[in-house]
Amino acid sequence: MYEYDAIVVGAGLSGLRVAIELAEHYEVAVLSKVHPLRSHSVAAQGGINAAMSENDSWESHAFDTVKGSDYLADQDVVEVLTKNAPLAVIENERWGTAFSRTEDGKIAQRPFGGAAFPRTCYAADRTGHNLLHTTYEQALRHGVQFFDEWFVTSLVRQGDRIGGVTALDIATGAIHGFAARAVVIATGGFGRVYGHSTNALINTGDGCAIALRAGVPLKDMEFVQFHPTTLYGSSILITEGARGEGGYLLNKDNERFMKRYAPDKMELAPRDIVARAIRTEVLEGRGFEGQYVHLDLRHLGAEKIKERLPGIREICMHFAGIDPIEEPIPVLPGQHYSMGGIDCNVHGETVLKGLYAVGEAACMSVHGANRLGGNSLLETLVFGRLVGQAVSKYLEAAPKPQAAPVDEAAFTVRQDLQHLLMHDRGETPAQLREIMQHVMDEMVGVFRTKKELETALREIRVVKKRFVNVSLGRSDERFNYALVRTLELRNMLDLAESIILGALSREESRGAHWRLDFPHRDDERFLKHTLITKTDDTFSVSYKDVNLGKFEVKERSY
Secondary structure, X not given: OEEEEEEEEOOOHHHHHHHHHHHOOOOEEEEEOOOHHHOHHHHOOOOEEOOOXXXXXXXXXXXXXHHHOOOOOOHHHHHHHHHOHHHHHHHHHHHOOOOOEOOXXXXXXXXXXXXXXXXXXXXXXXHHHHHHHHHHHHHHHOOOEEEEOEXXXXXXXXXXXXXXXXEEEOOOOEEXXXXXXXXXXXXXXXXXXXXXXXXXXXXXXXXXXXXXXXXXXXXOOOOEEEEEEEEOOOOOEOOOHHHHOOOEEEOOOOOOHHHHOOOOOHHHOXXXXXXXXXXXXXXXXXXXXXXEEXXXXXHHOHHHHHHHOHHXXXXXXXXXXXXXXXXXXXXXXXXXXXXXXXXXXXXXEOOOEOEEEOHHHEEOOOOXXXXXXXXXXXXXXXXXXXXXXXXXXXXXXXXXXXXXXXXXHHHHHHHHHHHHHHOOOOEOHHHHHHHHHHHHHHHOOOOEOHHHHHHHHHHHHHHHHHHOOXXXXXXXXXXXXXXXXXXXXXXXXXXXXXXXXXXXXXXXXXXXXXXXXXXXXXXXXXXXXEEEEEEOOEEEEEEEEOOOOOOOOOOOOO
């Protein structure tokens, strides 16, 4: 058994930033199912928001974020995010991130959806890639210990506090216990619950699922963001930066249709509005081949596309066989971000003492019902530092964990995995995963209805029953990715049920959650956060109030 002061689960930007904050004073280990530089933070393209220009302010950034959230964001958390934004950017710039620059040497900023000012700092269209490499280097410099290719299978409770985790060493197939006084979940989103997603295959919400099974509620799971522009045919992200640089959306009649949906902001309306607009164009017969619209960059010119959007051009050439300098890009909405996650406060604290959450796995309620582009990278760095500080303070008086519960949990997990591996006949995990993703794509998408959600819930519960008979086939203990994919599927099925339950219970339309049978926002009943709790095999739904503040709740228009 291993023993550390703190365990961080997940090696993306938020997990690394927490670990850096802790490493100076405590023994901290980061467990990740991939190498840290393959974490999904590397895929973020467009940029990171910070009010850094002369006319901009944290108050303006905060208002845009609260309005963009359809007023579901907790305003005290938004204030912390936006006040700390410039510090996060400057810190990473001083660590070595090569941000794009203006001609006079300042960090360049581009406009993003829902923002009053161009406040998105960027490194061409590879911002997440640059930030992750810089932050990883700093984690190595601070002596953070890494367990790469380790899959965390459960949280270990010790009464009312956390006692550690159990984890599968993918290389050997062995299960180990990790005793720790604090555990931080930083495992990112759970986009692979859907088939059409911009997320990496690793984004299966494992941290959220093990927290749910440990009795920690998930919050606002129904708010799933669909990015307006993913590449038709592959669902690869086409950054909002493409519209920020001036790209147009056109339907098959060559019309800039956003004038019907957001006449002031056009293509730079928040993502939920643009996604619904594209979906509406397609449903009403104005899409190409009945499925997609065009994102046209040709008028930007070859020089600007090569300088500002080189990665997008490469994606289009390699995965769609088109050069955006010469042809428009076929795009449609696809799952992109999880606004919901582990219920926690602004310090990352959960209801289980010593268990913290941060980044996309967490739901601090900073994005509410809809996240603005450029705020997710910001969230990882701002709250990574602050949650690290909160954990550090907790560790000053946290008791040493007991070894016995961790050993017992590891023994239980070994039995569970043996049971899975012994099943030599049954359904394959791939079959069940395909059914789950089809259900979520078709019935829990941009537009939702009670009838479809009830059907989706029924079908996901049937898949969960079928999972009992899943078979991995003949396999080795070492590097057994069939086993890893199966454990991920079990996690995702719990998250799919949570998403549907939240969506079915929320009888209104707000942000990214749009009910055709309840097409209006209902502040009287639903200006609240949804909580999903699992007890044994039963899920329950409850609500808690939104933290309001200086910004008055009003109708959202752009």
